[in-house]
Amino acid sequence: MLFPTLTGARQCQGGHAMGKLTVKRVEALKKPGLHGDGGTLYLRVAPGGSKQWVQRLVIDGRRHDIGLGGWPLVSLAEARDIAFKNRRKARRGKDPLAKRRRAKAPTFREAAERTYDGLKARWRSEKVRRTWWQQMELHALPRLGDLRVDRIGRGDVLAVLTPLWTSKPEMGRKLRARIKAVLAWAQAHGHCDTNLAGEAIDGALPSMRGTGRNFRALPYHEVAAALGMVQASGASVAAKLCLRFTILTAARSGEVRGMTWAEVDPEAATWTVPADRMKAGKEHRVPLSGAALDVLAQASELRDRRSDLCFPSPRGGKPLSDMTLTKVLRDNGLADRATVHGFRSSFRDWCAETGKPREIAEAALAHTVGGVEGAYFRSDLFDRRRVLMDQWAAFLTGKGADVVALRR
Known part of the structure; x- marks a missing residue:
């Protein structure tokens, strides 16, 4: 099921949202963070001052942040038009991200290889480099390796981690950190929207032996x-x-x-x-x-x-x-x-x-x-x-x- 979140914006003639933002306000915004136009459209202001249009849609029960391009290259009117077309596709049961996903989403194995290549130069120990990849091959890749990163579900990640979480908690912690690093790489490159090894699974993992509650934590x-x-x-x-x-x-x-x-x-x-x-x-x-x-x-x-x-x-x-x-x-x-x-x-x-x-x-x-x-x-x-x-x-x-x- 695909459905957009459609709250907070009035509709003008032709179906486009009449939002909260104006051209002058977009130009003047300096505070880092997300600034809503209403409905599903946001302007993301980075700490360095750059501005990107982002649309938040719920597709198949998962929230997706869709990049619509940077301002001023993409104007407020153009961003609203693109967002409207994406919402219309979603209402008709079509996936606005389908073409983009087919074009570039790597498998988890490919993403893991790219992540490993980026990390291994930081590790002086050959044992650390060898163990990182061996544990991925042993525990994560059999289940996740051939899945495209944008198609990995919460249940897939839990199926990998749960057997280790109570029986071998230290290994479970390390494996989760590695999967989280791979999905963080995929997020950073626009291949997926949610890191399903992060806080998304905190409540679903069993209590780890010898540890207390889980706290939301950044990679x-x-x-x-x-x-x-x-x-x-x-x-x-x-x-x-x-x-x-x-x-x-x-x-x-x-x-x-x-x-x-x-x-x-x-x-x-x-x-x-x-x-x-x-x-x-x-x-x-x-x-x-x-x-x-x-x-x-x-x-x-x-x-x-x-x-x-x-x-x-x-x-x-x-x-x-x-x-x-x-x-x-x-x-x-x-x-x-x-x-x-x-x-x-x-x-x-x-x-x-x-x-x-x-x-x-x-x-x-x-x-x-x-x-x-x-x-x-x-x-x-x-x-x-x-x-x-x-x-x-x-x-x-x-x-x-x-x-x-x-x-x-």
């Missing part, structure tokens, strides 16, 4: 672009700095929002979180990268004499609320794809996909483990965690690896 290679978008936004300086520091340190939001200057040793580049503010009830030392120290230097210029907090609320010097950071994501069009806590998952996926030792990644996240592994965690991993967090900061700031544009 790790989109986090840098998200940071850039937030930095350019109109959010309060304190909120932007707090969110940036949270992502750079992979810390929990509450730990950062309650952080005080007394906990920071800038000379040792270390932040020590006291036991009473840690989820596990144990003191936790956090190595601070140069990028994290830069954030604190900016925060110190805003220091509030009423409070020792590093990131106080502009009102009264109290801690920022969790909703303040969530609002930053929402105002930048990110809330349907990410939560603040979800950036810890993005960090964990980056660790897994770039061959970082699991025990170092878990220690960086201050996760509590038991048994023999727990005994190992009591050894000093601080210096190794410092190297890891420096690498993460380099990745986010564009000094360690290529990143891709954010999909909205």
Whole structure:
């Protein structure tokens, strides 16, 4: 079944929508994000200022964002005309994307090969390169390999992941990150509209042994672009700095929002979180990268004499609320794809996909483990965690690896 979403626009003679946008408003729009014309037509403004026409249609029960071309090459009137024709096709049971899909959609195997070619140069370890592809061939390609990426359904991805999700959770996590990377490549190249290895399947996966709830999380290679978008936004300086520091340190939001200057040793580049503010009830030392120290230097210029907090609320010097950071994501069009806590998952996926030792990644996240592994965690991993967090900061700031544009 194909049907368009047809709300929010009045119809003028000939069936074209009389929208909310005007030529002058289109020219004047600067704020990044989606700006609705009514009905199914939107103008997407990128952080750099470029503008693209996007139409949102629901086809076969799935939402599709159809690119209609960039402004001013495609005028407001032309975008409305194209959108109207697409809606008319959809109402008649035709797929407006059919011709485009037939022309260029690769199979999952082809997309995986292209993704692998782009990623393998970043991995120094031959073992990481070999394991990445072997696991894809063993678990994902038998089911997904011959399917075109635009025809892969939610059930296909679940059929691959579910058998591993509880029996081999670490492998399941890594495989999901790899499938997500392949579909992110397909999205970035316009071959599909939804990453079905992302939040679309969170509620359908069984509880992973030894883990808590799932949080919406961006693919790790989109986090840098998200940071850039937030930095350019109109959010309060304190909120932007707090969110940036949270992502750079992979810390929990509450730990950062309650952080005080007394906990920071800038000379040792270390932040020590006291036991009473840690989820596990144990003191936790956090190595601070140069990028994290830069954030604190900016925060110190805003220091509030009423409070020792590093990131106080502009009102009264109290801690920022969790909703303040969530609002930053929402105002930048990110809330349907990410939560603040979800950036810890993005960090964990980056660790897994770039061959970082699991025990170092878990220690960086201050996760509590038991048994023999727990005994190992009591050894000093601080210096190794410092190297890891420096690498993460380099990745986010564009000094360690290529990143891709954010999909909205």
